[in-house]
Amino acid sequence: MSNKKPNILLVYTGGTIGMVKDFKTGTLKTFNFNNLLKRIPELELLDCDINTVSLEEPIDSSNINPTYWVKISEIIEQHYDYFDGFVVLHGSDTMSYTASALSFMLENLKKPVVFTGAQLPIGDLRTDARENLITSIQVASLQENDAPLIQEVCLYFENKLYRGNRTTKINAENFQAFKSFNYPELAESGVHLKVNEKYLWRSKTDAPFKLHKNLDTNIALIKLYPGISEAVISSILKTPNLKAVILETFGAGNSSTASWFINLLSTAIENGIHIINVTQCLGGSVIMGHYETSNQLKRIGVISGNDITTEAALGKLMFLLGKDVSDNQFKMRFETPICGELT
Missing domain, CATH: 3.40.50.40 (Rossmann fold)
Structure with a gap:
């Protein structure tokens, strides 16, 4: 049995989750994700190693387009052999679009790509960012028989893990911002993290991971x-x-x-x-x-x-x-x- 800790890569693209409030001016600004453990020391309790990477210029998710989908996918492709799971921090407004697109672009995926975000900034007193981030990393690090338990593109928000390409944003104000109406949740976080394994996706081929970058927007x-x-x-x-x-x-x-x-x-x-x-x-x-x-x-x-x-x-x-x-x-x-x- 392997004692190796899972390696998780945190990919920051932008969005509310990566913001902190300047209490003097009241404005929001992006914080340095290299100082993530200082901001959320609870991450040290997770049984995994966490590395971070950001887009060169993090964006508001309303500006997302296929060019950014390719950039996010390329980060995953470049680090695919070195990490056991990926957590993508993304603005909630278009998160379902990005998660859906990447589910097709990342062919023969055998590792978790978990999208998450927040309705309130990470530095806010009542923020949902901490729980969303901590549990997303925990989900991405789940292992079974020395292989990732989750092997698909998912979306985690407010105690529920969904298949990414089944989600829709339903509320602009509630913490329960997403819903999967036509497919059951893959996992639910309460006192215990309950994974509904019978609903998990498994690739039917042993072919190697492959990235598709050519998207036609016509x-x-x-x-x-x-x-x-x-x-x-x-x-x-x-x-x-x-x-x-x-x-x-x-x-x-x-x-x-x-x-x-x-x-x-x-x-x-x-x-x-x-x-x-x-x-x-x-x-x-x-x-x-x-x-x-x-x-x-x-x-x-x-x-x-x-x-x-x-x-x-x-x-x-x-x-x-x-x-x-x-x-x-x-x-x-x-x-x-x-x-x-x-x-």
Whole structure:
């Protein structure tokens, strides 16, 4: 039995968790993560070795984009052989988007990549940052038979560990900021840390870890609403170089049956634009053909998003388009789970 302590790399990208308040001015500023143990001495109680690295210029997560996803992934790639787990500190606003994207980019992942953040700065009296950070590191260091117990991209927030590509931010003020509506939590932190091992993802191949950096952003997101006009839909579908559209529909994947609407989508599909049907509902699944109002979408070749989140659908689209999947394979590839993102 190995007595070696797990090595955990803390990757700071920005966000509230890395801020401390200047009590003289009331402003927030980034603190030096090399002094992390001074700020949170409880980390010394964890049975692991912790190293830190930051983006050259930490950013507010509202400014996140695929370029930063590649930078974060490259840090993991560069340190992959030397660390047993990774904890990524990230602003909460777009954390689900980044966690979802990296779940596709980090192929054959055999180690934990745990995203976390905070609603209040780490220096605040009532901060949630300490618990989120401490438990995320503890989760990333869990071992079983000398191998990491968690082997996927996760998100930890307020006592719950979720599969990253199943999460959505649901609240801008509560500490319970995230939810996974269509998949159970992977672990829950209380008096004890309870891991629901039957829900953990395992790669079905022994192929080596591989990073995919090529993401194609020529996509659009359309949220349907009562009264949406032909001009709006038409203008979006005429966007230069557009390759795919995520259509946020009503309920179980329903939409208007107006002839102009169906004709616009049908023409777009004929022109090689992939249309993905994702429900606006936080929970539940698209079931095309269940109602008459989705049967026409199925007939013209709209792709079912099943129970995927919008955040994961965006990451998966960028990933598949970046791999240059052929048109006749695209529907099958999107509707097939890659890393537990849909049922």
